[in-house]
Amino acid sequence: MGHRFIPHLSADELAARQLEGLKWTVNHAFENSPAYTRKLRDMGLRPGDVKSLDDLSRLPFTSVEDLREGYPLPLLAVPEEQVVRIHGSSGTTGKRKVMAYTQKDVDTWKHMMARCFEIAGCTPLDRAQICVGYGLWTAGAGFQLGCEHFGAMALPVGPGMLDIQVQILTDLGATVLCSTASMALLMAEEVEKRGLQDRLKLKRGIFGAEPHTPKMRERFEALLGLEDSFDIVGMTELYGPGTGLECPAHDGVHYWADLYILEILDPETLRPVAPGEIGEMVVTSLCKEASPLIRYRTRDLTRLVEGECSCGCSMPRHDKILGRSDDMIIVRGVNVYPGQVAEVLGRFPELSSEYQIVLTRVEGKDYMAVNVERGAKDLSGNDPALAAAVSQALHKALLVSAKVGVLDPGELPRTFAKTRRVLDERQ
Ligand code: DLL
Numbered sequence: 218m219g220h221r222f223i224p225h226l227s228a229d230e231l232a233a234r235q236l237e238g239l240k241w242t243v244n245h246a247f248e249n250s251p252a253y254t255r256k257l258r259d260m261g262l263r264p265g266d267v268k269s270l271d272d273l274s275r276l277p278f279t280s281v282e283d284l285r286e287g288y289p290l291p292l293l294a295v296p297e298e299q300v301v302r303i304h305g306s307s308g309t310t311g312k313r314k315v316m317a318y319t320q321k322d323v324d325t326w327k328h329m330m331a332r333c334f335e336i337a338g339c340t341p342l343d344r345a346q347i348c349v350g351y352g353l354w355t356a357g358a359g360f361q362l363g364c365e366h367f368g369a370m371a372l373p374v375g376p377g378m379l380d381i382q383v384q385i386l387t388d389l390g391a392t393v394l395c396s397t398a399s400m401a402l403l404m405a406e407e408v409e410k411r412g413l414q415d416r417l418k419l420k421r422g423i424f425g426a427e428p429h430t431p432k433m434r435e436r437f438e439a440l441l442g443l444e445d446s447f448d449i450v451g452m453t454e455l456y457g458p459g460t461g462l463e464c465p466a467h468d469g470v471h472y473w474a475d476l477y478i479l480e481i482l483d484p485e486t487l488r489p490v491a492p493g494e495i496g497e498m499v500v501t502s503l504c505k506e507a508s509p510l511i512r513y514r515t516r517d518l519t520r521l522v523e524g525e526c527s528c529g530c531s532m533p534r535h536d537k538i539l540g541r542s543d544d545m546i547i548v549r550g551v552n553v554y555p556g557q558v559a560e561v562l563g564r565f566p567e568l569s570s571e572y573q574i575v576l577t578r579v580e581g582k583d584y585m586a587v588n589v590e591r592g593a594k595d596l597s598g599n600d601p602a603l604a605a606a607v608s609q610a611l612h613k614a615l616l617v618s619a620k621v622g623v624l625d626p627g628e629l630p631r632t633f634a635k636t637r638r639v640l641d642e643r644q
Contacts, residue, residue, distance in 0.1 A: 220332075220336075222328060222332040222367070223332045223530060225531050232270060234503070235474065235475070236267075236269065238475075238502075238503025239270065242501065242503060243257070243262075243266075243511065245509060246292075246509045250292055250293060250509070252283065256279070256511075257276075257277065259277065262275065262276070273478065276511050278511075278513075279511050279513045279514070280514050281516070284314050288312050288315065291316075294506065294508065294509055295317075295506055299319045299506070300317045300318065300507055301318060301323060303315055304355045305353040307354060314453050316454060316507070316508045317507035319506040322456065322506055322507055325456065326363075329459045329460065329476060330362055330458065330459035332473065333363060333447075333449055333458075334363055334367040334369060335367065336464050336465075336528075337462060337465075338445070339369055339421065341369055343393050344390060344392050345360070345364045345370065346382070346385060346386060346389075346391035346395065347360045347361060347364065347371055347372065347374060347375070348375065348395065348396040348633070351375050354453075355458060356397075356426060356457065356458055357373065359456070359458040359459055360395045360458065364395075372389055377633040379407045382404060383408065383411060386404075386408070386413075386417060386419070387416045391417075391419060392418050392419060392420045393422070394419055394422045394441065396422070396423075398425065398427050398428075398433060398434070398636075399633065399635060400424075401437040401441070402570070402571075402631065403631045403633055405436060405440035406627065408440060408441060414442055417441065419441050421443060422437065422447070423449050424437075424447075425449035425451070425458065426458065426635055427635040427636060428539070430559045430563050430570050432562075445465060447463045448462070448463040448537055449461075449463075450472075454508075454510060454513055454515070455502065455513075460500075466527045468522065468526060468527070469522035469536055470534055471530050471533070471534050473532060475532075476503055477500050477510075478503065479498060479499070479533075480498075480500075480512070481496040481519065481520060481521055481535070482499050492523060493521065495518055495519065497515065497516060497542060498535070499514055516541045517541055517542075518538065518540050520536045520539075521535055540556040546574070548583045551615065551616055551617045553615050557615055558572060558615070558638075559572065561610050561611050562587075562589055566592070567591060568590060568603075568607070569592045569626055572590075573587070573629055573630075574587055574640070575588065576643050578642075583643065585617060587620070589607060589621060589624065590623070590625065590628055591624070600623040604621040607621045607623075608621045
């Protein structure tokens with residue numbers, strides 16, 4: 218099918234591009250980045266040693282610790298005069314991750330983001346309201362670059378500022394909403410509160426940056442009157458948003474395998490998992506100049522989706538991001554992922570999509586509380602019975618006891634960035 222930004226590549230063509238990019242990346246990193254020269258030498262590798270794609274498995278891993286060691290410009294592989302931009306992650310845990318970009322890196326990123334607008338079915342007549350942070354965070358810059366390069370009209374509002382958001386939504390008739398999943402929910406609830414649904418022209422949502430549940434998505438799709446919405450993935454280390462996008466077939470996320478190689482590895486053994494199994498995403502960039510990535514361990518968990526997609530895009534797919542290996546919390550010796558809690562809550566139609574896990578320690582013992590919200594006011598009534606049923610279901614799924622608190626709709630905190638689901642008060 219006629220994509221302007223997404224190339225249609227056969228498996229052989231893709232493999233040839235990957236090999237060329239891998240060779241270039243390893244040579245570039247070896248020659249120009251002292252951190253990589255050390256790493257590659259330690260493995261007994263020299264430039265020119267990569268001869269086939271199978272040689273990827275001989276390359277050393279790069280981790281978040283490598284980024285921290287090289288702070289503030291980790292892995293830098295170009296002279297400073299070629300660096301035109303930096304971006305950084307929010308840095309809520311530990312040091313901020315700061316990555317450098319050359320002009321070519323910025324251009325690759327804008328192309329990658331334009332592909333996302335293309336796959337989402339946008340046209341140059343679309344008006345995209347960009348409601349994410351501009352600044353150090355990659356989100357605003359990424360959507361902006363991609364939208365303009367694609368040729369649609371960018372409405373760069375930024376996050377929060379609900380009065381301005383609804384004004385631009387209605388006055389300028391935005392047709393595409395670009396935001397985090399949390400901001401999409403916040404906007405949807407605001408639109409409902411103000412009774413503005415009939416005045417919106419929104420058709421599509423491109424939302425991501427954090428995990429979301431089907432329930433959360435159903436709610437903002439319904440309240441905003443979206444015809445369709447698309448999960449967008451990305452990370453600061455690999456340019457920013459737009460490393461992949463869910464397509465209209467909604468059967469996984471197409472990722473740009475001509476720009477980076479994705480391996481799904483067992484986080485313990487660091488060997489490939491069986492096809493279709495869940496593992497850690499490990500990425501190797503193929504044309505990133507300023508901060509190349511060789512087998513970067515993202516900590517994100519997903520699986521590959523096999524086969525061809527009915528949407529006609531030849532780029533391979535991974536499942537949505539199911540969580541992060543460092544999201545795991547340990548309660549009384551039991552491993553718990555927030556996503557598991559979300560999944561259990563999804564089975565209760567009486568509840569909204571929102572939840573918060575609070576961990577405390579009393580006299581050396583861990584306690585887990587899970588606060589949830591009723592989906593609508595008129596569902597109030599038998600909260601103790603509902604709390605008991607949810608608690609029982611959580612215990613069955615997690616093998617941990619949780620004290621469940623049922624709150625009023627909208628009582629849990631809303632955010633326009635990424636929602637923090639776990640409050641660990643044990644330290
Ligand atoms: O969150 C980039 C981004 C902005 C992506 C806007 C999409 C939209 P970081 O702040 O570096 O970059 O965080 C990257 O966020 O490793 C995942 O753990 C998580 N993440 C990103 N997108 C999704 C998603 C941006 N669609 C980290 N679903 C990643 C689940 C996501 N998790």
